[in-house]
Amino acid sequence: MRSPTIKDVAERSQVSLKTVSRVINNETTVREGTRNKVLRAIAELGYQPDLSARSLRSARSYALGLVYDNPNPYYVIAVQSGVLSVCRESGYGLQIHPCNSNSPNLAEELVQLARHSRLAGLVLAPPMSERMELIRHLTDQGIRFVRIISAAEDPKDGYPCVFVDDRDAAYDITKHLIQLGHQRIGFLWGGEAHRSSPERFRGYESALKDYGIALDKKLIIHGDYSFDDGFRGARRLFALKERPTAIFGSNDEIAAGVLAAAKSSGLEVPYDLSIAGFEDSPFSKQSWPTLTTAKQATEEIARHATQLLISTLDEDDDADRRTVVSNKGFSPQLVIRGSTGPVRAGN
Amino acid sequence: MRSPTIKDVAERSQVSLKTVSRVINNETTVREGTRNKVLRAIAELGYQPDLSARSLRSARSYALGLVYDNPNPYYVIAVQSGVLSVCRESGYGLQIHPCNSNSPNLAEELVQLARHSRLAGLVLAPPMSERMELIRHLTDQGIRFVRIISAAEDPKDGYPCVFVDDRDAAYDITKHLIQLGHQRIGFLWGGEAHRSSPERFRGYESALKDYGIALDKKLIIHGDYSFDDGFRGARRLFALKERPTAIFGSNDEIAAGVLAAAKSSGLEVPYDLSIAGFEDSPFSKQSWPTLTTAKQATEEIARHATQLLISTLDEDDDADRRTVVSNKGFSPQLVIRGSTGPVRAGN
Numbered sequence: 132m133r134s135p136t137i138k139d140v141a142e143r144s145q146v147s148l149k150t151v152s153r154v155i156n157n158e159t160t161v162r163e164g165t166r167n168k169v170l171r172a173i174a175e176l177g178y179q180p181d182l183s184a185r186s187l188r189s190a191r192s193y194a195l196g197l198v199y200d201n202p203n204p205y206y207v208i209a210v211q212s213g214v215l216s217v218c219r220e221s222g223y224g225l226q227i228h229p230c231n232s233n234s235p236n237l238a239e240e241l242v243q244l245a246r247h248s249r250l251a252g253l254v255l256a257p258p259m260s261e262r263m264e265l266i267r268h269l270t271d272q273g274i275r276f277v278r279i280i281s282a283a284e285d286p287k288d289g290y291p292c293v294f295v296d297d298r299d300a301a302y303d304i305t306k307h308l309i310q311l312g313h314q315r316i317g318f319l320w321g322g323e324a325h326r327s328s329p330e331r332f333r334g335y336e337s338a339l340k341d342y343g344i345a346l347d348k349k350l351i352i353h354g355d356y357s358f359d360d361g362f363r364g365a366r367r368l369f370a371l372k373e374r375p376t377a378i379f380g381s382n383d384e385i386a387a388g389v390l391a392a393a394k395s396s397g398l399e400v401p402y403d404l405s406i407a408g409f410e411d412s413p414f415s416k417q418s419w420p421t422l423t424t425a426k427q428a429t430e431e432i433a434r435h436a437t438q439l440l441i442s443t444l445d446e447d448d449d450a451d452r453r454t455v456v457s458n459k460g461f462s463p464q465l466v467i468r469g470s471t472g473p474v475r476a477g478n
Numbered sequence: 479m480r481s482p483t484i485k486d487v488a489e490r491s492q493v494s495l496k497t498v499s500r501v502i503n504n505e506t507t508v509r510e511g512t513r514n515k516v517l518r519a520i521a522e523l524g525y526q527p528d529l530s531a532r533s534l535r536s537a538r539s540y541a542l543g544l545v546y547d548n549p550n551p552y553y554v555i556a557v558q559s560g561v562l563s564v565c566r567e568s569g570y571g572l573q574i575h576p577c578n579s580n581s582p583n584l585a586e587e588l589v590q591l592a593r594h595s596r597l598a599g600l601v602l603a604p605p606m607s608e609r610m611e612l613i614r615h616l617t618d619q620g621i622r623f624v625r626i627i628s629a630a631e632d633p634k635d636g637y638p639c640v641f642v643d644d645r646d647a648a649y650d651i652t653k654h655l656i657q658l659g660h661q662r663i664g665f666l667w668g669g670e671a672h673r674s675s676p677e678r679f680r681g682y683e684s685a686l687k688d689y690g691i692a693l694d695k696k697l698i699i700h701g702d703y704s705f706d707d708g709f710r711g712a713r714r715l716f717a718l719k720e721r722p723t724a725i726f727g728s729n730d731e732i733a734a735g736v737l738a739a740a741k742s743s744g745l746e747v748p749y750d751l752s753i754a755g756f757e758d759s760p761f762s763k764q765s766w767p768t769l770t771t772a773k774q775a776t777e778e779i780a781r782h783a784t785q786l787l788i789s790t791l792d793e794d795d796d797a798d799r800r801t802v803v804s805n806k807g808f809s810p811q812l813v814i815r816g817s818t819g820p821v822r823a824g825n
Contacts, residue, residue: 194541194573194595204551204760211574224595226541226571227558248541248571358764387764394766413551417705417734419741 135176144172194224195440196244199256200232202357203384205412206429210279213433214254221441226250232258232324238268245274252276252440254433258324266290277440279432281327285458291443292458293436297327297409300425300463301334304379304407307423307465309342312474313377313405316344319364319389321356321381328356331381331409350375354385361388369396376404376474383408383415386422390470401472411466420469427463435459482523491519541571542787543591546603547579549704550731552759553776557626560780561601568788573597579605579671585615592621599623599787601780605671613637624787626779628674632805638790639805640783644674644756647772647810648681651726651754654770654812656689659821660724660752663691666711666736668703668728675703678728678756697722701732708735716743723751723821730755730762733769737817748819758813767816774810782806 141151146165153161154169161169172178197214201207211227218225226248230237237259245253252275259265260278269276270290278292285294308316318335321328332351339346352367354360361380365388368375380386386408390400398404400420408415408424415422435456442456488498493512500508501516508516519525544561548554558574565572573595577584584606592600599622606612607625616623617637625639632641655663665682668675679698686693699714701707708727712735715722727733733755737747745751747767755762755771762769782803789803 194571204555207555208551212576215574215576222594224541224573224591226573227562229559229562244571247569358760391764391766413705417738419738 135178137178139176140169140172140178143176144168193222193251194218194226194248195437196226196228196248196250196253197256198228198230198241198244198253198259200230200259201256202355203382203410203412205383205414206410209429210256210433213430214437216430217434217437217441223251223441228253230259238265241265241269242272242274251444254436254440255279257281257327258322260292261326263288275440275444277436277443279436281325281330282460283330285460291439293432293439294458294460295327295427295432296460296462297330298334298337300427300465301331301379301409302338303334303465304409304423304425305335305338306342307467308377308379308405308407308471309338309344311377311405311471313375314344314474315347315350315373315375315377317350317352317365317368317375317378319361319378319380319385320351320353321385323353325356328381335379356382356384358384358388358391361385362392363388365389365392366396369398377406377471378404379407381409383410383412383422383424386424386470387414387418390418390422400470402475405471405474407471409463411463415466415468418470423468423471424466425463426466428461432461435461482525484525486523487516487519487525490523491515540569540598541565541573541595542784543573543575543595543597543600544603545575545577545588545591545600545606547577547606548603549702550729550757550759552730552761553757556776557603557780560777561784563777564781564784564788570598570788575600577606585612588612588616589619589621598791601783601787602626604628604674605669607639608673610635622787622791624783624790626783628672628677629807630677632807638786640779640786641805641807642674642774642779643807643809644677645681645684647774647812648678648726648756649685650681650812651756651770651772652682652685653689654814655724655726655752655754655818656685656691658724658752658818660722661691661821662694662697662720662722662724664697664699664712664715664722664725666708666725666727666732667698667700668732670700672703675728682726703729703731705731705735705738708732709739710735712736712739713743716745724753724818725751726754728756730757730759730769730771733771733817734761734765737765737769747817749822752818752821754818756810758810762813762815765817770815770818771813772810773813775808779808782808 137148137151141148150161151169154166195218199207215225228244255276255278260280280292280294281297282294283296283298349371352364354364365378378389380389386406389406393400393404400406408422411424411426415424439456484495484498488495497508498516501513542565546554562572575591602623602625607627627639627641628644629641630643630645696718699711701711712725725736727736733753736753740747740751747753755769758771758773762771786803
């Protein structure tokens with residue numbers, strides 16, 4: 132005969148696993164009647180708690196994992212800081228796991244990470260959060276997670292997420308440049324693996340369309356979310372017969388690269404060239420001139436995602452203890468600074 | 479009579495705690511004779527392994543903790559990256575713990591962190607690593623750690639550390655500026671809580687002395703390792719009746735602030751003002767002009783510190799399994815870039 136498990140106790144006493152666990156750990160939050168029911172079931176079944184699991188649980192030695200692949204230190208620090216603040220409020224530690232989003236073994240790597248380090252759940256930043264086969268694998272393996280994704284609306288696919296409307300914000304940035312008189316607006320992509328990049332491109336594309344400006348493929352350069360790709364992309368745009376009068380970099384790192392390229396080419400910003408970024412990173416406030424950008428509340432987004440994850444971990448809780456946290460959308464806001472100005476007559 | 483402990487088993491069988499633990503965990507690395515000796519002691523004493531501890535140990539669910547308090551995202555990301563790479567090689571996870579170095583409860587906070595999250599040891603970045611009362615408290619509480627500190631030589635105080643010779647590198651930077659003809663060289667301090675800051679100041683001070691330049695207190699401004707303090711400090715120096723022709727910022731963030739202040743004041747770098755930083759951060763290569771600085775191998779320093787910590791964790795190991803890692807010093811190297819140039823005749 133197999134030994135009775137905590138599941139057997141839960142079934143016999145008709146309460147959740149979490150409640151049985153609370154009784155075993157002598158937590159004070161269980162009602163007297165419920166406690167007695169559980170203790171009776173334990174006695175009748177001759178259940179012996181697994182000391183190792185119990186010790187883990189009672190010591191609350193939980194940690195969450197944060198999984199990201201992003202070359203931008205400002206973004207990474209902001210995400211860490213948002214996740215950590217909620218972890219601390221809830222008594223969780225935080226393990227960080229920067230990874231290679233192109234690794235063929237990524238799904239297995241994350242499963243191993245969660246099991247080996249006994250993580251209660253994972254916060255997935257883009258682009259890992261946007262890979263459905265990865266999401267399904269983690270679900271199959273019973274790994275809890277929350278996603279931070281780029282989307283104009285809640286995908287309603289049954290997996291918890293925080294979604295950021297990059298498309299709308301990119302539309303606003305492009306409109307701002309058009310309203311300053313710019314017609315030739317370069318666009319520098321971020322990493323194609325990140326869904327935010329096509330989303331931002333779509334915003335750019337539809338603003339041009341709405342204002343009757345034809346898309347010129349020569350003004351669109353592919354690359355990564357990095358300073359170097361911003362620099363390189365800008366230099367390629369400067370070399371065009373008809374160079375753009377404004378460049379929209381898909382994030383502030385790219386825009387920083389454009390700014391450096393402009394300086395190294397003797398172009399004055401914004402008189403010879405307007406530049407816009409995306410993110411509202413510390414750099415965007417520290418550069419000279421300061422950068423027009425879209426304020427993305429990265430820390431707040433990470434906070435909400437973590438609260439959502441922790442609330443799903445508590446799903447087995449008694450209803451009266453549960454904090455309900457839902458999927459939520461964030462819209463980055465246009466911030467106009469010194470790097471964008473009216474197109475000049477000569478341009 | 480108290481129950482026998484693993485320590486009793488180790489004493490009776492005359493092997494280390496680690497070896498007893500290996501036998502209990504059925505690890506294959508224990509010699510047959512040793513194994514039998516331990517098993518005999520276990521039987522004789524009637525020792526019952528603590529299942530909870532055993533499970534933790536056998537699952538190797540270890541993580542290290544990284545403790546820092548630094549406003550500079552480039553530094554933090556580089557330290558994390560160095561520590562993580564060694565953690566991964568050794569099968570450890572990494573919990574991050576940014577903290578407030580001025581918190582009165584910091585010592586207790588770190589003890590709780592290590593216990594609550596069952597961390598195998600802590601990597602302490604400055605300034606926590608430089609507080610002797612904290613170091614002694616952690617030692618008293620049996621918390622393992624390694625320190626990254628600023629020092630010209632090994633303090634030989636019995637606690638493991640990696641030491642960075644900030645003084646020497648700051649001497650080289652100051653000498654470089656003097657050799658370009660500068661006599662009025664401003665110095666912007668970093669956080670006083672970090673020992674690196676007085677160390678760098680001492681390097682500046684002794685270079686001036688060696689080259690017969692009197693220290694002018696008006697040219698020395700106190701502040702934190704941040705962009706904002708660099709900006710503010712530079713503006714105060716610009717307002718002097720006789721402004722400096724060169725400014726040495728104690729790190730690259732400060733130097734970035736000086737650069738922005740120079741631009742906002744219409745000063746051309748390096749023609750009107752030379753600027754040097756310290757760290758060789760990505761910013762120092764991306765700014766316009768690029769920054770003269772001292773290349774601090776932050777990632778490599780963090781790697782060595784972590785190897786040293788892990789080697790102390792293995793101290794109870796059989797001698798033949800131990801990797802011996804010692805305290806080690808690093809010397810940042812002068813990197814000359816576009817932000818420093820000869821003093822102009824008019825200055």
